[in-house]
Amino acid sequence: MNALLEVRDLRIEYPVGSRRQEGWVCAVGGVSFSVAEGDSVGLIGESGCGKTSAIRAILRLHAPATRVSGQVLFRGRDVLTLPEAELRRVRWQEIALVPQSAMNSLNPVHSVGAQIVEGLLAHQSMPWGRAWKQAGELLEMVGVPGERLRAYPHQLSGGMKQRVCLAMALSLRPSLLLADEPTTALDVILQDRILAELERLRSQFGVALVLVTHDISVVAETCRKVVVLYGGQVVEAGPVDEVFTAPAHPYTMGLLNSSITLRGARRAISIPGTVPEPGQGQQGCIFVDRCPFATDRCRSERPSLAPIDQQRRAACHYRGEAAAFRQRATHEELWQQQQQLPPGASLPAIEAADRDAETRGRGDAGTSDGVVEETGAPLVQVGAVRKWFPVYQLFPPSWLQHRPARYVKAVDGVGFSVERGEVLGLAGESGSGKSTTAELLVRLQDCTAGSITYRGTDVRGLKGVALREFRRRVQMVVQDPYQSLNPHFSVQALVEEPLAVHSLGQGRERQERVRQALHDVGLRPAERYLDRRPHELSGGERQRVSLARALVLQPEFLVLDEPTSMLDLSLRAGLLNLLQRLQEQYRLTMILISHDLAVLRYMCRRIAIMYLGQIMEIGETQVLMDNPLHPYTRSLMAAIPNPDPRQRRPRTDLPTDLDERAPRPPGCPFEPRCKLRMPACRERKPALFEHQGREVACWLYSLVLSAES
Amino acid sequence: MVAYAARPASYVVRLARAASWDWGMVLGLVVLAVFLVVAAIGPAVAPYDWMQINRTDRGATVGLQPPSDRFWLGTTNMGRDIFSQVLVGTRGALAVGGAAALSVVTIGLLIGLLAGYFRGWVDSVLMRLVDLAYSLPLEPIAIVVLAIVSRSFVTMVLAISLLAWRGPARVIRAQVLSVSQRPYIKAARIAGAGHTRLLFVHILPDVLPLALMYLPVAFGRAVLAEAAISFLGFGAPDLITWGQMLQQGFVAGAARTAWWWILAPGGCISAVVVSVFFVARSFEDSLNPRMRQ
DSSP states (O other): EEEEEEEEEEEEEEEESSSOOOOOEEEEEEEEEETTTTOEEEEEEETTTTTTHHHHHHHHHHHHOEEEEEEEEETTEEEEGOOOHHHIIIIIEEEEEOOOOOOGGGGTTSSSSHHHHHHHHSOOOHHHHHEEEEEHHHHHHHTTOGGGGGGGGSSSSSHHHHHHHHHHHHOOOOSSSEESSSTTSOOOHHHHOOOOHHHHHHHHHOEEEEEESOOOHHHHHSSHHHHHHHTTTEEEEEEEHHHHHOSSSSHHHHHTOOOOOOSSSOOOOOOOOOOOOOOOOSSSSSTTTTTTOOOOOHHHHHOOESSSSSSSSEOOTTTTGGGHHHHHHOOOOHHHHOOOOOOOOOOHHHHHHHHHHHHHHHHHHHHHHTTGGOOOOSSEEEEEEEEEEEETTTTTTGGTTOOOOEEEEEEEEEEEEEOOOOOEEEEOOOOOOOOHHHHHHHHSSSSSSEEEEETTEOOOOTOHHHHHHHHHHHEOOSSSSTTTOOOSSSSSHHHHHHHHHHHOHHHHHHHHHHHHHHHHTOOOTTHHHHHGGGGSOOOOHHHHHHHHHTTTOOOSSEEEESSTTTOOHHHHHHHHHHHHHHHHHHHEEEEEEEEHHHHHHHHHHHHEEEETTEEEEEEEEEHHHOOOHHHHHHHHHHOOSOOOOTTTOOOOOOOOOOOSOOOSSOOOOOOGGOOTTHHHHHHSSSOOOOETTEEOOGGOOOOHHHHOO | OOOOOOOOOHHHHHHHHHHHHHHHHHHHHHHHHHHHHHHHHHHOOOOSSTOOOOOOOOOBBBBTSSSOOSSSTOOTTOOOOOOHHHHHHHHHHHHHHHHHHHHHHHHHHHHHHHHHHHHHHHHHHHHHHHHHHHSSSSHHHHHHHHHHOOHHHHHHHHHHHHTHHHHHHHHHHHHHHHHHHHHHHHHHHHHOOOOIIIIIIIIIHHHHHHHHHHHHHHHHHHHHHHHHHHHHOOTTTTTHHHHHHHHHHHHTTOTOOHHHHHHHHHHHHHHHHHHHHHHHHHHHHHHGGGEEE
């Protein structure tokens, strides 16, 4: 195979300072890799490693002020120096890009068909009618029914929009497709379906693929080759099978360590520290600050990307000792030691502080729960809760009929209970009503019907002082760490706010509690963070500040809504371990919401699977994972990608995307997508009943139905 | 997701930065500064009392004199010095404009905050009020109020503010609607924050720039409205403003002949309104950097 695309020593520098250019920051520092005809290459690394910058520069899409050097050879011609007219031909016709969060790049005022046709006509001359027909075929190709051409973006689900973008990228039959985090914002099932689509397109049409992602499992499953980027440099490259089974660079080992799988009971280990800011002048190895194997040589001399064998390259001085490193890298303590210590603080001091906190935590738990705990009543009880949103229509006017045209049933009869000190997981696709349920629980929204009791008192009627007290005991960490902190506040003010609202503590004592909370969530030393503002923090740090805000009130019950969805693998592992520690330390009762069953398996004692506002299956994690009964649970489990490239798994068996707006049959909500459906499923709705140690709502296991027939 | 390169600079710093390269802003600020100084010290440095009827050595009034060494901007038909009148009138016009702008923006801000935050029937009621305010003409209603209540400085300010708050209220409500959907507002509610805290600690800082942007706009509008109302003869009798000077010139039937009588106050009004426009535009750019591109 000859190289279709060859990137040679690509360097990208951004200007710093607004008008007077004060200097240059290097985002990508000398990256080289090549893509063969019909090949698939994964570009992985944490956020801020220059993945997106590199991919955009391949199409010369960088901002005008950017300084780019090196070569991007596409079929032997350098894209970086092509004249504008020829560049236009290469873009889209030869190389197409699916940008990050592509689904938001559709124009809301044009139908998706018109948008695909626009791209077609810009590059080819053909009658409009033929272009329209071709657009329909393209949609079919990516698994969207052709009649959706007339649909506007808001009428399509997230997965459909993503596919439309894919269809647009493929419209001119490019020979190379660049996909920038094509599945990051999607839930596991959609991710799986999109990945399957990409794979199919590659094998059917021979499109070469460059996939940018931070998720190693995605690369492990879809790519043949992988390039690991760190701090704008390639630290390791080679065939996926070899790199992921026997990584040669400590960073790759760290990435693999931090992944969680459905099966493994292995503890995820996060890589301590963060990606160095681009442009920090450094003469040694770029990974040295976070590497547990770093030596003096690593600090003084930068390793070059040298071959290990014919296909693999790694940028580490100690390539030869990789096997020994791999052995040692699985020990968590090794990485922990590496944690950067602030000048003046020693490890024992921090540990002592930890122990202090632990004893204090136990003391608190002892005094507050003490006797009540033994009564065994569940802390939270949810009974047949409904949240229906009315939808009014203009014609015929809803107000004439004295009722809304219809309802969106976000939560439709959910019931469960949470024991004290228990961690319950809520799983399901986007649109299954998990977040709404969470908001009902903490009373951010009022439910339409049903009951929610906390410590035996009904949450729905709470007002004034009682509500305030409830807010002190029940906390929630909302979904998006990038937007859940007020940008005008400093970290100090953010964490102090709950205390101020509840008038807890005074002066010094309050400051002490703020510091303790920051310390608890691993922002140490707290003093270093107090004056920062959210935009100066990384995603992981922001999520920790959110958590500190919740913990500073010493709540009994904590709801976490997708706490890891926006985080890199390593940060995700770090946060989950932190949550686990805090849960043990303070005996917190928690509800954890995620679409990723691997995360829930890692954290929760019990898991509830939700679908379209109803619980499909609920039971002990172990029972559920070992032997999932409900077809939906099985689909969810099947959709989780595996970081081990040697293990192939079947793609998800769900034939269609979840469409919340579709009319629902009177029977089981999952019936339209279920492969095992029976005639009765359409007519009658199954209730939750005990079966094989868990509760499941499916006629497959019901004796009632078989007895009747 | 917005990633800032550095801590956002304070409004003042950003304003200063914007001013350093925007000539419209510089010009506008200089003109406004001059008028402000004049408003502050005008009456003290005026060469004559503005009411004083000037006479020749022989005792005849020096009516309708064109600009000269003695009367820099000429005289009125009664022999009063127009330059002195302009100096004193600046204070009146700017005081009415400033006070009205402040009250317009304050009222608009409060109503916008309440409507956008509470929504539901509060929003419906307040927004129907805004619709009502939009359906009424500003100056005629102000004149009616002045005629019924009293012709004084305070009434003038209130009469102008009575309807002018509709603009900021509507715009600020829209912004509040969007801000109150942000996840950090939800996070604050979970922390236990009450309405007052959410409104004034979390939402207000986000809409304040918008409100400040309305300040110069409202100021220019108020100066114009005051001039128009005074020109029609409904100004406060104890207050000299540019509008009243125009009115006196008009009533005296000198508008066609004594160009200096009309030009001086008219030019001042135009200068203030135009420079306010320039400042407001640059203000908007600097507070809302996305619009600059």
